Amino acid sequence: MRTIGSVLPLPSTDEAAGLSLWDFWTAGASWAAYSSARSALAALLAQRRARRVWLPAYACPALMEGAVAGGRQAAWYAVDERLEPRLEDLQSVRPGDAVVGIDYFGRPPGEDFQALARSQPDVLWIEDRAQALAPGPAWGAVRLFSPRKLIGVGDGGLLVAETELPQPSAPPSRTEAGAQAARAHDPEGLAPQTWFPAFQAQEAAFTVDAAAMSARTTKVLRGCAAQPLIDARRRNAGFLAAALADIALWPEPPAWPPLAFPILVPDAAAFVQGMAARGVFCARHWADLPSPARFAQAHDLSRRLVSLPCDHRYGEADMARIARAVREVQAGAR
Template sequence: MPRSDQRLTARPRIAADDRWEVGSSFPLMPASGPGTTRLPSPLRLYGTGRQALLALLRMGRTDLGWTAVHLPAYYCPPVADAAATVLPVRRYDAGPRGHVEPARPGPTEVVVAVSYFGDPPAAPATRGAALVVDSTHDPFAPWLPSAAADYVLAALRKTLPLPDGGALWSPAGHRLPAQPAPSLRHRAAAGQVLAAMCLKAAYLSGAPVEKSAFLSAFAAGEAAYGSTAISGPSDYTREVLPAMPVDRWRRQRMANAVVLGDALADVVGLRAHVHPFGVVVECDSAERRDALRAALVTRRVYPAVLWPQPPDAPRRHLDYSRRMVHLHTDHRWGAEDMLRVAARIRDVLAPATGPRRADAGDIPGGRGQQDRRPIRQIRER
């Protein structure tokens, strides 16, 4: 029997709309409906996208004679650090705003090209030993067959409601690493994240669940995912992934991005860039970005910074990372939700910005009306 001060007490449900929020990690969602995943074959599944890259680099070093890996200067820092545990890392000057200096690998060196926010990556000057495309932000993009990649990898849980999962395949038909079994440590970490997803789903539905309960479970699982040990995915991800209506969810994400981008088109002090992965808001200063981000969090909109860059990063990449936020537009939401997000952004910025609309000169590296081009193009992808 529990002690009297430890007994569970019933708590009332909360109206679901009072739990409305946009952004952050996925809750548990059913994998149902038309449009199931077009999985490449053969395919290797890992615990995380980082593990997929490490498995490939280890095979390349041991069996294929790879001697170095070229990574873009603008890349997820923990992933770059993990790659450096396998091969020497060379950085080439590439990022979301285009290439300044393409990779020039030697014959035994491999290049990783990144699909920033789901856009096709720029090709290296020379291919080297292999071209690897990181398509995490749009894992099954229709442009992938034309990318001429030797290998493609993706962290699946960035776009899909999965507790874990990284994928690796070779469009060119090259040899792949052996499929690993899930480790006990990874099973435990994925179990924590899956529990967090269940709790978050209950919370969003209005159940009497404390937000701190699923946030701490997410944090514990994420910390364990930082290991460089390689594992297969959880049983849940392996079984559910083929049943997910990825094509339909992808179309919803892109349609939502267009709605949000259009709604932000004339907001002073920022530029809204529409991508297959969502909307990137580029503010005219780091101070405005920080203020906007903090204010949105208090309004239950949780933007992401992709990615914070170290102080010694190239200046233009560091500046960009300090002025940008990514707004989620995935299938959890519809057009009305996107308009609510836009209204909150206007509420935050309106008191400080005044009536003048920003022009290209207000945004460092601004490109005037060209910034509107992705909004039209995304409808055609």
């Protein structure tokens, strides 16, 4: 039986039928294409001379790596049990600071946070769209994309804005997407030993540098149609929302196409193992948070949140199988 989830396969680079991902994300604005999102973030903060960067307590270590590169100071703000920013923690933001907000799983933050961003134009508001395929109208002055989270490419960090952006000063350091190419040759996912170790090695090799995005990733983004990806993710997430509303992070069917479908369980680590035993590979976004332990809500979410695959590779039968596996793992844990 084929497996579900894990590494995305390298897609074809045929000409997009409809608006490409590249055009959908850039939409005629300025852009700068780096090897990774952390590198793009570091370059942006250096260009804007931000000395202090505010990060949400629920974030991946790579985001902090890019934020503090060059000796910048990191400050933190809390999120609630549904990953909404707590605005009271941002009362100390000052002109010249930068604030990073995350469109978690593709979902933009609430209107109160967006209104705060609009009210402080002397602060650099960065919209982290690493998990966001199509979150809706931009709320950040600069948008930051990480294509390899959403399609099967090996690198890439894309800045998009209406103002001048810093450009990479070094040629691409990555020219291959070996793990993603190997995954494409194993469509049933039955031989993870041929692609998963390579994927882990690729991910571990990322650093903050000034390298440009690879030509291969650029070609894929320019040749991959956006709308089919959006439609499939939204449709699959809608099925899971109906089947698993009682444990969903957000019970309502998503209006946005999510990176994955987030659920809350008592023990994420054990749950992921149980799902893997049933051939469904789930991620944890994120198992290790860089924020201080005093942000108890964020760290509790980290121990409980599991990301169910719902990407464009799959259809309703796959979502039904995922839902059944979830209930089986739940029953076994009782």
